[in-house]
Amino acid sequence: MKFEVLTIFPEIIECYIKHGVLGKALNKGIVEVKVYNLRDFTSDKHKKVDDYPYGGGAGMVMQIEPFYNAIMHLKADEKPRKLVLLSPQGRKFTQKLAQKFMEESKAMVLICGRYEGIDERVKAFVDEEVSIGDYVLSGGELAALVIIDSVVRLIPGALGDELSAVEDSFMKGFLDYPHYTRPEDFKGMKVPEVLLSGDHKKIALWRKRQALKNTLKNRPDLLKNLSPEDMRILKELC
Numbered sequence: 001m002k003f004e005v006l007t008i009f010p011e012i013i014e015c016y017i018k019h020g021v022l023g024k025a026l027n028k029g030i031v032e033v034k035v036y037n038l039r040d041f042t043s044d045k046h047k048k049v050d051d052y053p054y055g056g057g058a059g060m061v062m063q064i065e066p067f068y069n070a071i072m073h074l075k076a077d078e079k080p081r082k083l084v085l086l087s088p089q090g091r092k093f094t095q096k097l098a099q100k101f102m103e104e105s106k107a108m109v110l111i112c113g114r115y116e117g118i119d120e121r122v123k124a125f126v127d128e129e130v131s132i133g134d135y136v137l138s139g140g141e142l143a144a145l146v147i148i149d150s151v152v153r154l155i156p157g158a159l160g161d162e163l164s165a166v167e168d169s170f171m172k173g174f175l176d177y178p179h180y181t182r183p184e185d186f187k188g189m190k191v192p193e194v195l196l197s198g199d200h201k202k203i204a205l206w207r208k209r210q211a212l213k214n215t216l217k218n219r220p221d222l223l224k225n226l227s228p229e230d231m232r233i234l235k236e237l238c
């Protein structure tokens with residue numbers, strides 16, 4: 001899968017993609033990330049990318065021309081790609097949308113604005129407008145990284161442990177169970193006995209109960225379409 005990122009801060013993207021899961025996926029050749037500086041698509045000596053908003057108002061707005069020139073440059077190879085604009089006004093990004101992007105797109109262009117946003121006319125050239133959540137960021141770069149990271153985790157072979165992607169809790173519709181590792185006793189804080197028992201059936205049941213308990217407490221909105229068994233466990237917790 002190929003990601004192409006349009007931004008005035010390429011270093012934000014370049015720094016992050018070298019590490020962790022993404023770094024491994026890049027080294028394996030499972031993923032390719034190319035970052036483009038929008039300032040390279042300007043036509044003035046000052047590489048201007050923003051201007052005052054028509055109609056007045058606070059802040060600056062990013063001009064359409066650099067976005068248009070960059071998008072036309074990418075489209076010159078006539079290869080299919082999904083163009084995604086990051087924006088506070090976008091549709092909510094969820095694990096389901098990450099799955100959809102992974103399944104449907106061989107290449108994605110992630111368009112990152114700054115300032116108070118970008119000229120509305122850029123939207124004529126994009127396929128999706130996406131927001132990663134109900135809070136205001138300073139630009140689209142962090143959102144682009146969230147999308148890249150969550151989509152790459154879903155690519156078969158990217159994690160090197162097929163189970164992790166399948167086990168990601170948002171795929172199952174409830175939160176994760178608690179995790180523990182050595183030491184067994186840290187300043188009197190002990191690992192639950194069941195996890196030391198070696199009884200995999202008991203451990204699985206304990207983990208399911210804990211996951212449902214966490215979900216009921218923190219994200220009851222996720223508790224939909226539970227299996228009869230999960231519903232039975234949930235009722236015991238109430």
Ligand SMILES: N#Cc1c(-c2ccc3ccn(Cc4ccc(CN5CCOCC5)cc4)c3c2)n[nH]c1N
Pocket residue numbers: 086087088090112113114115116117118130131132133134135136137138139140141143
């Ligand atoms: N994805 C994503 C994002 C973004 C995001 C994405 C892209 C850009 C480009 C510029 N900015 C900054 C910016 C700040 C303030 C404002 C004003 N409005 C904000 C909402 O209330 C009304 C007034 C606009 C834009 C961006 C922010 N924020 N939150 C998400 N989940």
